[in-house]
Amino acid sequence: MNGAAETSMQPYLERFAALEGKHAAEPPWLTAQRREALARFSGDGFPDPRAEEWRYTNVRPITRQAFRAAEELTPRLEPESLVAARIGDLVLTDLVFVNGRFRPELSSPRCQQPGIRVRSLAAILAEEPDSLRDLLGSEVSYANNPFAALNSAFLSDGAVVDLAADTELQHPVRLLLVSTGEAAPVVCHPRVLIRLGRHAKAAVLEHFLGLPGARNFCNLVTEVRLEAGARLEHYRLQEEAEQGFLVASVHARVQRDARYLSHNVNLGGRLVRQDLNVRLNQPGASAELNGLLLAAGRQHVDNHTRIHHAAPHTTSQESYKSVLDGHGRGVFKGRVLVERDAQKIEAHQTSGNLLLSDTAEVDTKPELEIYADDVVCSHGATVGQLDEASLFYLRSRAIDAETARSLLIFAFADEVISRMGLAPVRARLEEIIVGRLPDSETLKGFV
Amino acid sequence: MLSVQNLQVEVDGKLILKGLSLEVKAGEVHAIMGPNGSGKSTLCQVLAGRDGYRITQGAVRYLGQDLLQMAPELRAREGLMLAFQYPVEIPGVKNVYLLKAAYNAVREHRGEPELDTFEFLTLVREKIKLMKMDESFLHRGVNEGFSGGEKKRNEILQALILEPKLAILDETDSGLDIDALKVVAQGVNGLRSRERALVLVTHYQRLLNYIEPDFVHVLSGGRIVRSGDKSLALELEERGYEGVAEAAA
Numbered sequence: 001m002n003g004a005a006e007t008s009m010q011p012y013l014e015r016f017a018a019l020e021g022k023h024a025a026e027p028p029w030l031t032a033q034r035r036e037a038l039a040r041f042s043g044d045g046f047p048d049p050r051a052e053e054w055r056y057t058n059v060r061p062i063t064r065q066a067f068r069a070a071e072e073l074t075p076r077l078e079p080e081s082l083v084a085a086r087i088g089d090l091v092l093t094d095l096v097f098v099n100g101r102f103r104p105e106l107s108s109p110r111c112q113q114p115g116i117r118v119r120s121l122a123a124i125l126a127e128e129p130d131s132l133r134d135l136l137g138s139e140v141s142y143a144n145n146p147f148a149a150l151n152s153a154f155l156s157d158g159a160v161v162d163l164a165a166d167t168e169l170q171h172p173v174r175l176l177l178v179s180t181g182e183a184a185p186v187v188c189h190p191r192v193l194i195r196l197g198r199h200a201k202a203a204v205l206e207h208f209l210g211l212p213g214a215r216n217f218c219n220l221v222t223e224v225r226l227e228a229g230a231r232l233e234h235y236r237l238q239e240e241a242e243q244g245f246l247v248a249s250v251h252a253r254v255q256r257d258a259r260y261l262s263h264n265v266n267l268g269g270r271l272v273r274q275d276l277n278v279r280l281n282q283p284g285a286s287a288e289l290n291g292l293l294l295a296a297g298r299q300h301v302d303n304h305t306r307i308h309h310a311a312p313h314t315t316s317q318e319s320y321k322s323v324l325d326g327h328g329r330g331v332f333k334g335r336v337l338v339e340r341d342a343q344k345i346e347a348h349q350t351s352g353n354l355l356l357s358d359t360a361e362v363d364t365k366p367e368l369e370i371y372a373d374d375v376v377c378s379h380g381a382t383v384g385q386l387d388e389a390s391l392f393y394l395r396s397r398a399i400d401a402e403t404a405r406s407l408l409i410f411a412f413a414d415e416v417i418s419r420m421g422l423a424p425v426r427a428r429l430e431e432i433i434v435g436r437l438p439d440s441e442t443l444k445g446f447v
Numbered sequence: 448m449l450s451v452q453n454l455q456v457e458v459d460g461k462l463i464l465k466g467l468s469l470e471v472k473a474g475e476v477h478a479i480m481g482p483n484g485s486g487k488s489t490l491c492q493v494l495a496g497r498d499g500y501r502i503t504q505g506a507v508r509y510l511g512q513d514l515l516q517m518a519p520e521l522r523a524r525e526g527l528m529l530a531f532q533y534p535v536e537i538p539g540v541k542n543v544y545l546l547k548a549a550y551n552a553v554r555e556h557r558g559e560p561e562l563d564t565f566e567f568l569t570l571v572r573e574k575i576k577l578m579k580m581d582e583s584f585l586h587r588g589v590n591e592g593f594s595g596g597e598k599k600r601n602e603i604l605q606a607l608i609l610e611p612k613l614a615i616l617d618e619t620d621s622g623l624d625i626d627a628l629k630v631v632a633q634g635v636n637g638l639r640s641r642e643r644a645l646v647l648v649t650h651y652q653r654l655l656n657y658i659e660p661d662f663v664h665v666l667s668g669g670r671i672v673r674s675g676d677k678s679l680a681l682e683l684e685e686r687g688y689e690g691v692a693e694a695a696a
Contacts, residue, residue: 394540396522400520
């Protein structure tokens with residue numbers, strides 16, 4: 001560890017010491033978990049740019065800043081400023097967080113469905129912390145991820161979506177994580193816990209919304225456990241502000257015949273790193289991972305996915321796409337690990353990347369590690385410009401060149417969007433993407 | 448309508464068209480026949496405005512304008528349409544939206560009002576029946592997953608809707624079974640009119656059993672080596688391209 005890294009860790013270590021008194025009031029298992037995580041963080045330090053898992057993403061813009069703790073202030077926020085977060089006519093159970101803190105006055109009334117617990121983490125930690133004992137921290141891994149350890153050390157709020165066996169959410173739950181423009185940027189460490197009992201069904205959206213001027217750092221960890229036969233459709237809509245920072249990881253365990261669907265859409269942020277770790281833990285478990293990334297200007301967005309086939313007869317399907325313009329930079333690293341006993345598994349991965357400028361850049365890297373011999377695995381990656389033959393075809397049908405280009409970009413991105421189950425989410429994303437393309441007025445006639 | 452004079456075209460430094468001349472008037476149907484590699488597709492692509500071709504000599508006038516100076520979309524708006532030999536698949540762009548956008552772009556260019564969705568769909572449904580295509584094709588991606596024959600039908604469907612002044616059909620008969628060929632030919636015959644010119648570019652004579660041309664041209668080695676009426680196609684069928692080309696030389 002070098003000297004600079006030590007300095008950047010120092011504010012976190014000091015703050016942890018200052019919180020010791022507050023943490024002492026918590027159950028001992030939680031205090032122990034925090035201390036262990038902090039020890040891990042202070043041992044590992046922030047990621048070294050030479051570390052394999054971080055070589056494409058330098059986190060110095062985050063680590064060199066001394067962010068204030070988000071808990072120190074409660075920004076005023078009028079409900080009207082959340083109009084931008086509306087998703088058509090989709091009825092949602094909304095939990096709104098402002099800089100990581102739950103704000104009941106901006107949120108939907110509490111979910112009253114029997115067998116279903118949808119609440120802020122802070123409320124549960126205050127009222128019944130021991131109910132989280134076998135949930136909080138059960139899936140998270142700190143390997144190559146000191147940010148996750150940092151989250152465990154400092155977590156104070158977030159959300160719990162906990163469904164008993166055979167229940168189903170009436171409306172999708174949305175965790176709306178709003179980041180506000182503050183004179184001094186803040187850091188928050190929200191933790192989301194999603195547990196679906198046997199054959200339970202849910203759609204959960206994590207929606208990041210950066211308000212104008214937001215320069216905060218959100219360090220999120222989401223733990224997911226799907227019991228046998230459960231099904232989760234997990235949306236992540238990242239619309240951070242131009243100068244926003246986000247590091248977020250998902251740690252999911254998928255049990256027998258359960259299905260995990262992930263739609264991870266990145267539209268904003270200055271520097272974003274996402275890790276999706278999915279463990280297909282028992283036979284019949286399956287996962288579908290869809291990713292879409294649009295970056296321009298000086299945006300840098302890094303997606304690392306790891307799918308772990310730990311049991312036979314498990315399947316995974318992964319498709320990540322990026323559209324990069326300006327000086328936008330994208331990273332996709334998709335690791336698939338198949339254990340020796342995980343026979344008869346199927347794993348497919350594709351990565352498609354569109355570079356719209358000479359200065360845009362993408363690093364895409366599949367990494368297949370297969371120890372079983374009876375498997376069906378495939379992967380493919382493309383990096384390129386718009387297809388010349390398609391452009392010409394459209395122009396030969398009287399479509400002008402600019403509209404033709406926009407149309408092909410839209411179609412490229414829409415392939416990911418079209419796999420989403422919630423139509424209003426699809427419509428919102430299509431509208432955003434069309435709005436970003438040149439000649440969007442003409443384009444609206446096409447979609 | 449179309450006047451091609453001594454057109455010479457290079458692709459990757461290689462001369463493909465070596466001084467091709469062709470006159471097409473409104474109301475006429477021309478067949479350009481030639482073996483593989485004779486320059487048929489190059490001619491079609493150059494007329495439609497594809498990049499990657501270097502015009503080293505000659506001129507093309509279309510409706511009194513310098514065609515080679517016009518962007519592909521302007522050519523299309525001025526009523527020139529190429530039916531592709533290999534129509535491109537464009538997943539994510541619905542067939543019906545492309546049709547509507549193309550149709551309205553042409554109308555706008557002519558100073559005519561756009562059709563609303565209802566009027567447009569009425570028109571499309573009428574034409575799609577002629578091509579014996581299922582309406583579900585409208586809501587699929589452009590040519591996405593279409594068979595070879597379905598793609599060719601879709602090209603003719605576009606022509607029926609866009610009503611070009613000059614339609615150039617590049618190997619529209621290739622890859623069609625006999626039933627599909629009849630449907631496509633029927634569609635093409637439906638395009639014949641006194642105001643419209645058709646140029647059929649083909650390798651085989653069989654399309655001409657269903658669409659009777661006014662003129663037949665033999666393209667060989669990058670230029671038109673013989674021109675005649677429909678009987679020339681039958682001569683080609685008997686003697687082959689080599690026989691006809693030798694006789695011309």
